[in-house]
Amino acid sequence: MTGVSKDGENAIIIVYVLTTVATICAAMRFKIRWHGQLGADDYLLAFSLVLIWLQAVGNTLLAVKGGMGRPMATLSEGEIEWLFKMFYAPEIGYTLLTGVLKLSILLSYKRIFGHMRKILVYIHVLMGLAAGWLVSCLFVIIFQCWPIHKVWKPLTPGGCIDLLAFLWATSVSNFIIDWLILSVPLIPIWKLQMTPIKKVFVAGSFALGSIACITSTVRAAVTGTIDVTDMSKSVFMASIWTYIEPTVAIVSACLPFFSKFFTEKVRNIGTKGRSMGNKYSKNGSDFEKGEGHITKKTTTTVSGESRGVRNQHELVNYSVRVGATPDGHLRLHSDSSTSLV
Template sequence: MAYTKELLMGLAIAFIIVPSIFVGLRMWARKLKCTALRLDDYLCLGALAFGIVCSALQVYAASNGQLGQHQVVGPDGQPILDDPRFLVYEKTKFAVNILSVIGLGLVKASILIFYKGIFNTVRPFRWAVYGMLGIVAAWTISYFFANLFTCYPITPLIEPFYGKNCINSIPMWLSVVATDLIVDIGILLMPVPMVLRLQLPLKARLGLLGMFLLGATVCAISITRLATLVQIAAEFIYHYNDETYYTSPVFFWTNIELAIAVVSACLPTLRPIWVHFNSPPQSTSQSSYTFGSYKPDGYTRGLIPLSDREQI
């Protein structure tokens, strides 16, 4: 794939706009049902904020830091380490690696809190959510500090040719993406046994499973990101003097994953908008449905009958 400055900037702008739209729709869904924002909403807003910052850094790196462009080298073919544009690239890459971990941790926590609200009456599932939240917190904190202290003393100039006291960052980045994928798969599969136990028609259960499995898109992005990083790690040996071009996917796949994760976290919350446009007003004023401990608000009205609360 040929990378360009314009491509990298366009991708970054797109992945600011798209998740912002879906978070706006999520807020509108809340407003339609006159319900206050909950913890999962605030966590999703936080993830969006980090995603916007990371994508803005990609725009800055492309416009001022040679991202997506071939690196300027000296007469000896070696990188010009004090090139101001290359220093911009190094600093923005360092910031994105740190901030994206926080953003991904927030969106994972948002999804888990959403799960807890739905199945709050089921004690084993509630404790499973708490356990997964602990894993997410540990993952976020561990890799935040791992990226921050890639070199000691702390510096964004983490490449070997600077002569800093640094660890080999490539295995660490690969482990971030691999463990991120494992956690995502675990979160994705958590509600499946709960839905399968419901005494609902097969079509209804498949619909619920489909709603929860929307996060599979994020897993697909994580797999692509991991495969891309493995390829970059193998090729970088031969292109160490053209880092701004050959490591471009490190930026945009990170921001794509964060944006799609925010979108996936919002999709199950948008039912009130569908109801608003597709149901008579009186059909939403009365309902005998709920979802776990949630009352019939905008999230889950009409999805699971009251008679099935004991089944989950």
Template sequence: MSVIADPLPAWVYESKQGPVIGAVTLFSVLAIAAVILRFKCRLLVRAGLAIDDWLILAALPVALAEAICVAYTTKDTLGRHIQVVSAPALLEGGKMFFTIQILWIISSAIVKLSILAFYLRVFSILDYIRFSAWFLIVMVTCWLIGSTVAHGLQCQPVAKIWQDSLPGHCLDTESLFLIGSIADVVMDFLILALPLPAIIRLQMPLSRKLELVVIFALGGLTCVLSLVRFLEAKDSIYDRSDITWKSWFPLIWGVAEPCLGTLCACLPILQPLMQGLKEGVTKLSSSATTFIPNNNKNFNGAQHSWKPKLSHRDRGVEIPTSSEVNLQEVPSSRHWDSEASCVI
């Protein structure tokens, strides 16, 4: 009895469904946690909500919708080689890819606008930041509108975007991708660099200044993600022979960019929470040092015990006890230099 050999090699049946779902779930959880903690911090300090808070809140569901679409597409299309993807699944996957593109544009733009609105609130008295921020707001808004319209109407009829066999015509998708992605990377780097000169000139302790620089510089993660997404997606744009397989990695980075951008946008607002944790650890450590182990047994043979350190008053030296020591407090995150009134 002869055995019919499978005409396709084993590697054709590979699937990246697990890594894709795991990655987008992780990025989504980080974004959700960052936004929740942001609003909790605003309530803790009894500060009213500002436009940057509402913008980041608006960006979250759009970013989550993109993550859900990417995860759903792995069911039959994304992360599989095109040889094993059925025609109906390929058609549905094309529609989902189109939706993911639009959601990525909207979520990324809203995150950028939230960061710029935060700059306007914190550094409002600095003319160069105010003018630059408004210029970038106009730039991001134009990019949002132009990219959404261009991607939404790149083919006539629109259905030709996911069904190439239909009669009609399409724009040059390669050029459209290059223009939109390069503009996205450039805007991210400009937004990252905008507040750094002002932070460096703040009159505050060097350690505090370095903390702020690090927090704002973490926004560079978004720049790296947008650049990686551009480089990874370039191959799938120019070579669509196995697009369902080649797209899984770029789409992960496409989810990471708005989700981790949301996290980076929330970090400066989380300073009261981080400062509280830092002060709590400092006081706990200070309290722990007031106790030392007593390695001597008593006359009854009792086991080792922990006892408070003997007061120096017993030796004729008057010094304050641990309860009287006024610990040096870390500069509050509410008080900035006169150039930047308040982070939150």
């Protein structure tokens, strides 16, 4: 890509791959829950998909027009302005995105575990924390400078907060809430009676949930690596982890619903196998299972040889069919025929 640094190219590839994977997972979840089962958590997840694609566009602009990966001293005035704009807009998008995802996951937990009173109270507390975190962080980010346009025009008279300290505090509080949300299903999951295949997918979903929490922890750590004197050069790692965290969270929010999809597939395969095995032969008898009846046909063949001529006679074929009458009683049907081969 002309004018794009190696860090910029890598960022674009990573972000779009992760965004595509998250979108596919969300689409599969919507397909599973489409028939009258969509709830508020699904609508919030759909909204998060819109935000995550806007984030991907913002990342592209940061790499193409904002000079990501290039020394700040080499950037033009226009590129520096785009650099700060693409810090500002994705900060708002990231905060809104992670807050919406937290609420979506908690609403899913509420539907699944809401019948347990103590768990329901815990979920409501976490929803309050997540909503409070979202509103407060969003307000501070939007009004981090006065006037607002000083964010991307640093020479404008006015003032700004210590952005790096704020981002650090936001990241730390974010991953603490993430770990608290991850702890919600731990107690209820031990009490559930599930088939082994469901346990595998549930275990996988929680494992990936922990990965989402780990990414938020890593993001909190790499935030401190940003060099405020050379932001375009040092922003790559913090920017990438800012995009990795919500995409992994979306996949984590979708995975528990896949157990239903795969168990139905396994059940269908088993049903097909039984259907193919509905006709079989044993000791010269054919058994056929049909809609509402079972038929047994028995054939006896007598072979003989007289004056060098071999004869085969098929004796009476006796067929018994077992069916059901409209009033629910069983009825036997029999018939016979004779053939000569």
